[in-house]
Amino acid sequence: NAGVMQNPRHLVRRRGQEARLRCSPMKGHSHVYWYRQLPEEGLKFMVYLQKENIIDESGMPKERFSAEFPKEGPSILRIQQVVRGDSAAYFCASSPPNPISNTEAFFGQGTRLTVV
Amino acid sequence: AQKITQTQPGMFVQEKEAVTLDCTYDTSDQSYGLFWYKQPSSGEMIFLIYQGSYDEQNATEGRYSLNFQKARKSANLVISASQLGDSAMYFCAMRGSISNFGNEKLTFGTGTRLTIIP
Numbered sequence: 001n002a003g004v005m006q007n008p009r010h011l012v013r014r015r016g017q018e019a020r021l022r023c024s025p026m027k028g029h030s031h032v033y034w035y036r037q038l039p040e041e042g043l044k045f046m047v048y049l050q051k052e053n054i055i056d057e058s059g060m061p062k063e064r065f066s067a068e069f070p071k072e073g074p075s076i077l078r079i080q081q082v083v084r085g086d087s088a089a090y091f092c093a094s095s096p097p098n099p100i101s102n103t104e105a106f107f108g109q110g111t112r113l114t115v116v
Numbered sequence: 117a118q119k120i121t122q123t124q125p126g127m128f129v130q131e132k133e134a135v136t137l138d139c140t141y142d143t144s145d146q147s148y149g150l151f152w153y154k155q156p157s158s159g160e161m162i163f164l165i166y167q168g169s170y171d172e173q174n175a176t177e178g179r180y181s182l183n184f185q186k187a188r189k190s191a192n193l194v195i196s197a198s199q200l201g202d203s204a205m206y207f208c209a210m211r212g213s214i215s216n217f218g219n220e221k222l223t224f225g226t227g228t229r230l231t232i233i234p
Binding site: 031033035041042043044045048055056059089091093095105106107109110112 | 120151153159160161163207209211219220221222223224225226227
Protein backbone atom coordinates (compact mmCIF):
# COMPACT_ATOMS: atom_id res chain seq x y z
CA ASN A 1 0.00 0.00 0.00
CA ALA A 2 1.87 3.01 -1.27
CA GLY A 3 1.97 6.08 0.91
CA VAL A 4 1.42 9.65 -0.13
CA MET A 5 3.45 10.23 -3.27
CA GLN A 6 4.80 13.62 -4.20
CA ASN A 7 6.73 14.53 -7.27
CA PRO A 8 9.07 15.86 -8.16
CA ARG A 9 11.19 15.58 -5.00
CA HIS A 10 13.29 18.52 -6.09
CA LEU A 11 12.32 21.30 -8.48
CA VAL A 12 14.42 24.22 -9.66
CA ARG A 13 12.75 27.14 -11.38
CA ARG A 14 13.97 30.50 -12.58
CA ARG A 15 12.19 33.61 -11.36
CA GLY A 16 9.04 34.18 -13.37
CA GLN A 17 8.52 30.54 -14.35
CA GLU A 18 5.68 28.32 -13.22
CA ALA A 19 6.03 25.49 -10.72
CA ARG A 20 3.64 22.52 -10.66
CA LEU A 21 3.80 20.19 -7.69
CA ARG A 22 1.91 16.91 -7.69
CA CYS A 23 0.51 14.84 -4.88
CA SER A 24 -1.12 11.42 -5.10
CA PRO A 25 -2.89 10.58 -1.82
CA MET A 26 -2.84 7.21 -0.18
CA LYS A 27 -5.20 4.65 -1.65
CA GLY A 28 -8.71 5.24 -0.37
CA HIS A 29 -7.97 8.77 0.81
CA SER A 30 -10.02 11.57 -0.68
CA HIS A 31 -8.82 14.50 1.44
CA VAL A 32 -5.62 16.33 0.57
CA TYR A 33 -3.79 19.04 2.48
CA TRP A 34 -0.90 21.18 1.30
CA TYR A 35 1.63 22.71 3.68
CA ARG A 36 4.63 24.95 3.12
CA GLN A 37 7.81 24.85 5.16
CA LEU A 38 10.12 27.82 4.79
CA PRO A 39 13.77 27.23 5.75
CA GLU A 40 14.22 26.73 9.49
CA GLU A 41 10.49 27.04 10.16
CA GLY A 42 7.57 24.74 10.93
CA LEU A 43 4.97 23.68 8.42
CA LYS A 44 2.21 26.15 7.60
CA PHE A 45 -1.17 25.04 6.31
CA MET A 46 -2.05 26.27 2.86
CA VAL A 47 -5.13 24.52 1.50
CA TYR A 48 -7.48 21.60 2.09
CA LEU A 49 -9.16 19.90 -0.83
CA GLN A 50 -11.57 17.08 -1.47
CA LYS A 51 -12.19 15.63 -4.90
CA GLU A 52 -13.11 18.55 -7.20
CA ASN A 53 -13.63 20.91 -4.25
CA ILE A 54 -11.52 23.41 -2.37
CA ILE A 55 -12.77 23.27 1.20
CA ASP A 56 -10.37 25.58 3.05
CA GLU A 57 -7.85 27.83 1.36
CA SER A 58 -7.29 30.15 4.29
CA GLY A 59 -3.52 29.63 4.17
CA MET A 60 -3.04 30.22 0.47
CA PRO A 61 -1.36 33.41 -0.70
CA LYS A 62 -3.87 35.57 -2.53
CA GLU A 63 -1.94 35.74 -5.75
CA ARG A 64 0.02 33.34 -7.95
CA PHE A 65 -0.91 30.22 -5.96
CA SER A 66 -3.68 27.80 -6.88
CA ALA A 67 -4.57 24.21 -6.08
CA GLU A 68 -6.81 21.58 -7.54
CA PHE A 69 -7.77 17.99 -6.89
CA PRO A 70 -9.54 16.66 -9.97
CA LYS A 71 -11.84 13.69 -10.09
CA GLU A 72 -9.08 11.68 -11.69
CA GLY A 73 -5.39 12.12 -11.11
CA PRO A 74 -3.23 13.77 -8.49
CA SER A 75 -3.71 17.00 -6.64
CA ILE A 76 -1.73 19.86 -8.15
CA LEU A 77 -0.29 22.89 -6.38
CA ARG A 78 0.53 25.52 -8.96
CA ILE A 79 2.72 28.55 -8.40
CA GLN A 80 2.81 31.08 -11.21
CA GLN A 81 5.62 33.57 -11.79
CA VAL A 82 7.74 32.19 -8.97
CA VAL A 83 9.89 34.48 -6.85
CA ARG A 84 12.86 33.69 -4.61
CA GLY A 85 10.59 33.82 -1.54
CA ASP A 86 8.68 30.82 -2.86
CA SER A 87 11.72 28.63 -2.23
CA ALA A 88 10.55 26.15 0.37
CA ALA A 89 9.58 22.56 0.99
CA TYR A 90 5.98 21.83 0.06
CA PHE A 91 4.35 18.90 1.80
CA CYS A 92 1.16 17.11 0.95
CA ALA A 93 -0.86 15.07 3.46
CA SER A 94 -3.91 12.91 2.95
CA SER A 95 -6.68 11.45 5.08
CA PRO A 96 -9.62 9.10 4.51
CA PRO A 97 -13.15 10.29 3.70
CA ASN A 98 -14.51 9.69 7.21
CA PRO A 99 -11.78 10.85 9.54
CA ILE A 100 -11.82 9.91 13.17
CA SER A 101 -10.24 12.05 15.78
CA ASN A 102 -7.04 10.15 16.33
CA THR A 103 -5.97 9.56 12.77
CA GLU A 104 -2.50 10.73 12.03
CA ALA A 105 -1.90 12.87 9.00
CA PHE A 106 -0.01 10.85 6.40
CA PHE A 107 2.62 13.05 4.81
CA GLY A 108 4.42 12.72 1.54
CA GLN A 109 8.16 13.22 1.36
CA GLY A 110 7.79 16.77 0.15
CA THR A 111 8.89 18.74 -2.88
CA ARG A 112 11.82 21.06 -2.39
CA LEU A 113 11.35 24.06 -4.63
CA THR A 114 14.34 26.26 -5.32
CA VAL A 115 13.88 29.50 -7.23
CA VAL A 116 17.05 30.84 -8.82
CA ALA B 117 -7.31 30.36 16.37
CA GLN B 118 -4.82 27.77 17.47
CA LYS B 119 -1.25 28.30 18.47
CA ILE B 120 1.64 25.98 19.25
CA THR B 121 4.73 27.21 21.08
CA GLN B 122 8.02 25.37 21.21
CA THR B 123 10.48 27.42 23.22
CA GLN B 124 13.61 25.33 22.70
CA PRO B 125 15.20 26.07 19.33
CA GLY B 126 17.94 23.52 19.95
CA MET B 127 18.97 20.91 22.47
CA PHE B 128 22.08 18.80 22.98
CA VAL B 129 21.71 15.57 24.90
CA GLN B 130 24.14 12.81 25.76
CA GLU B 131 23.40 9.45 24.19
CA LYS B 132 21.31 7.12 26.39
CA GLU B 133 19.93 9.98 28.46
CA ALA B 134 16.25 10.88 28.48
CA VAL B 135 15.17 14.13 26.90
CA THR B 136 12.04 16.26 27.21
CA LEU B 137 10.94 18.52 24.39
CA ASP B 138 8.54 21.25 25.44
CA CYS B 139 5.28 22.14 23.75
CA THR B 140 2.52 24.45 24.90
CA TYR B 141 -0.64 25.17 23.00
CA ASP B 142 -3.58 27.50 22.91
CA THR B 143 -7.01 26.75 21.54
CA SER B 144 -10.65 27.52 22.16
CA ASP B 145 -11.76 24.08 20.95
CA GLN B 146 -13.04 21.64 23.56
CA SER B 147 -11.95 18.67 21.52
CA TYR B 148 -8.53 18.61 19.90
CA GLY B 149 -5.58 16.39 19.15
CA LEU B 150 -1.87 16.87 19.71
CA PHE B 151 0.82 15.30 17.57
CA TRP B 152 4.56 15.04 17.51
CA TYR B 153 6.50 14.62 14.28
CA LYS B 154 10.17 13.96 13.66
CA GLN B 155 11.91 15.47 10.67
CA PRO B 156 15.39 14.03 10.03
CA SER B 157 17.89 15.72 7.76
CA SER B 158 16.44 13.82 4.81
CA GLY B 159 13.32 15.98 5.22
CA GLU B 160 10.38 13.62 5.53
CA MET B 161 7.81 14.02 8.30
CA ILE B 162 7.63 10.98 10.56
CA PHE B 163 4.64 10.63 12.88
CA LEU B 164 5.68 9.75 16.44
CA ILE B 165 2.76 10.00 18.83
CA TYR B 166 -0.77 11.31 19.28
CA GLN B 167 -2.71 12.55 22.34
CA GLY B 168 -6.43 13.30 22.30
CA SER B 169 -7.76 16.02 24.55
CA TYR B 170 -10.16 13.59 26.22
CA ASP B 171 -7.66 10.78 26.63
CA GLU B 172 -7.27 10.10 30.31
CA GLN B 173 -3.89 8.46 30.05
CA ASN B 174 -0.71 9.87 28.59
CA ALA B 175 0.12 8.38 25.23
CA THR B 176 3.12 6.11 24.85
CA GLU B 177 4.76 4.60 21.76
CA GLY B 178 7.91 2.63 22.44
CA ARG B 179 10.57 5.06 23.65
CA TYR B 180 8.25 8.02 23.13
CA SER B 181 5.79 9.25 25.70
CA LEU B 182 3.72 12.36 25.90
CA ASN B 183 3.45 14.26 29.17
CA PHE B 184 0.01 15.78 28.72
CA GLN B 185 -1.02 18.42 31.27
CA LYS B 186 -4.34 19.74 30.09
CA ALA B 187 -4.74 22.46 32.71
CA ARG B 188 -1.34 23.86 31.80
CA LYS B 189 -1.98 23.35 28.09
CA SER B 190 1.26 21.51 27.65
CA ALA B 191 2.11 18.36 25.71
CA ASN B 192 5.79 17.64 26.19
CA LEU B 193 7.47 14.80 24.34
CA VAL B 194 9.73 12.54 26.37
CA ILE B 195 12.26 10.34 24.60
CA SER B 196 13.81 7.71 26.83
CA ALA B 197 17.27 6.24 26.31
CA SER B 198 18.15 8.56 23.44
CA GLN B 199 20.01 7.21 20.44
CA LEU B 200 22.18 8.87 17.80
CA GLY B 201 19.40 8.30 15.29
CA ASP B 202 17.13 10.55 17.33
CA SER B 203 19.04 13.59 16.10
CA ALA B 204 16.48 15.54 14.09
CA MET B 205 13.97 18.38 14.16
CA TYR B 206 10.91 17.69 16.27
CA PHE B 207 7.60 19.41 15.69
CA CYS B 208 4.59 19.62 17.93
CA ALA B 209 1.29 20.07 16.12
CA MET B 210 -2.37 20.47 16.94
CA ARG B 211 -5.61 19.63 15.22
CA GLY B 212 -8.85 21.20 16.38
CA SER B 213 -12.34 19.78 16.33
CA ILE B 214 -12.97 18.02 13.05
CA SER B 215 -15.46 20.12 11.15
CA ASN B 216 -18.42 18.87 9.20
CA PHE B 217 -16.18 18.85 6.16
CA GLY B 218 -13.67 16.66 7.93
CA ASN B 219 -11.03 19.38 8.05
CA GLU B 220 -8.04 17.94 9.81
CA LYS B 221 -5.55 20.69 9.14
CA LEU B 222 -2.67 20.89 11.56
CA THR B 223 -1.07 23.88 13.25
CA PHE B 224 2.65 23.37 13.80
CA GLY B 225 5.15 24.84 16.20
CA THR B 226 8.52 26.15 15.06
CA GLY B 227 10.31 23.00 16.10
CA THR B 228 13.23 21.92 18.28
CA ARG B 229 16.47 20.71 16.78
CA LEU B 230 17.69 17.80 18.89
CA THR B 231 21.29 16.68 18.67
CA ILE B 232 22.39 13.50 20.41
CA ILE B 233 26.02 13.50 21.48
CA PRO B 234 27.88 10.18 21.49
